[in-house]
Amino acid sequence: MNPYYDSKDLGQFGKIGDFGAKASADKFFAWYGEVFKEGALTAREKSLIALAVAHAVQCPYCIEAYTTDTLEKGCSGDQQMEAVHVAAAIRGGASMVHSVQLMNKARSLSM
Amino acid sequence: MNVGRLCNQACKHCHVDAGPDRTELMSRKIFEACLRMVDRDSPSTVDLTGGAPEMNPHFRWFVEELSKRSVKILVRCNLTIILASDYYGELPEFFARNRVEVVSSLPFYQAERTDRQRGTGVFEKSIEALRRLNAVGYGRAGTGLVLNLVYNPAGAFFPAPQDQLERDFRKSLDEGHQVAFNNLFALTNLPINRFLDYLLVSGNYETYMEKLVEAFNPVAASGAMCRSMVSVSWDGRLYDCDFNQVLDLPAQPTVADRVESFDRGAWEHRIISTGRHCFGCTAGAGSSCGGATT
Numbered sequence: 001m002n003p004y005y006d007s008k009d010l011g012q013f014g015k016i017g018d019f020g021a022k023a024s025a026d027k028f029f030a031w032y033g034e035v036f037k038e039g040a041l042t043a044r045e046k047s048l049i050a051l052a053v054a055h056a057v058q059c060p061y062c063i064e065a066y067t068t069d070t071l072e073k074g075c076s077g078d079q080q081m082e083a084v085h086v087a088a089a090i091r092g093g094a095s096m097v098h099s100v101q102l103m104n105k106a107r108s109l110s111m
Numbered sequence: 112m113n114v115g116r117l118c119n120q121a122c123k124h125c126h127v128d129a130g131p132d133r134t135e136l137m138s139r140k141i142f143e144a145c146l147r148m149v150d151r152d153s154p155s156t157v158d159l160t161g162g163a164p165e166m167n168p169h170f171r172w173f174v175e176e177l178s179k180r181s182v183k184i185l186v187r188c189n190l191t192i193i194l195a196s197d198y199y200g201e202l203p204e205f206f207a208r209n210r211v212e213v214v215s216s217l218p219f220y221q222a223e224r225t226d227r228q229r230g231t232g233v234f235e236k237s238i239e240a241l242r243r244l245n246a247v248g249y250g251r252a253g254t255g256l257v258l259n260l261v262y263n264p265a266g267a268f269f270p271a272p273q274d275q276l277e278r279d280f281r282k283s284l285d286e287g288h289q290v291a292f293n294n295l296f297a298l299t300n301l302p303i304n305r306f307l308d309y310l311l312v313s314g315n316y317e318t319y320m321e322k323l324v325e326a327f328n329p330v331a332a333s334g335a336m337c338r339s340m341v342s343v344s345w346d347g348r349l350y351d352c353d354f355n356q357v358l359d360l361p362a363q364p365t366v367a368d369r370v371e372s373f374d375r376g377a378w379e380h381r382i383i384s385t386g387r388h389c390f391g392c393t394a395g396a397g398s399s400c401g402g403a404t405t
Contacts, residue, residue, distance in 0.1 A: 044275070071264070074270075074279055076220075077223065078221075
């Protein structure tokens, strides 16, 4: 990890409210905790989604946190990596599907 | 009872530091003292571990002696020993004949993560050994022959919930390998010996210890296995648990420290010796040789 991102800093995440905007931080963490509770999706499914999104938004803290979390939810390497492929496919797909805009515009300009 | 540190494997996480080069083995004299203790104090279970307990030359005699008594016999079998030679190949039938409950480590239901911890090729050998145990009735409904598996994480992370892991293992081992078992126990790796070395070398020690301490669960502490057992070492000394035994952290001096002079009444009222490794048994859902404790 780049020194700008220090793994130990993740331990301070829960204390951001001490620096400022405590009411908002408290609401954020309460909501965050609620989101990851077992619901219509299992806690493991949510953790794999989080791992995939962590790669999509390329957050080193989130990647470390949800790599650990998915391991601690019994996920195999295949399950973890398939989640990342889903993230990559959507990122790649998002670029590729915009080629329809390209085609539409090109056709509108062409004889 | 830890009947010796000799083992055919040398697993990376082994808290006993067991391996093929170890020479510590329980003598016949100590086994006989243990039998007298069983007769006198009537424990519900005798749990045999090692090393590979089957490699002790007195192992089969002792199990046969135990089977004459009304005590549950539990053997922690590493599975690969069953494939080590024709002599050890008889173990499934021997276990079945003596109604031994078999407990076997299988760190994961896939080869890569298992072999990383226990050695190359261990997963395939373990599957073959499980099939041989299944063939004599272990893990099969209606036989009464119990085969339990033990999962421990292959690294510096905590185990998943035991019931969830058990479902994953059952599905994968049944569909992929036609292997059956009864229950799965999820264990937390304790920061001692080889696993401690790994934590230190890999730079995970501080984070792992912080996680263990933060996950301290008083309910798990109340169910810790040291509260209801006595651990006998290969040389006949008594400890609060197998981990204290390998750390040579003796029981409090208020109680006898040898199997020959064990006093159950005094033992039940002793103060248990503790150390930083105890956070491994008290984290989260708790951990013991029988899995989660909450």
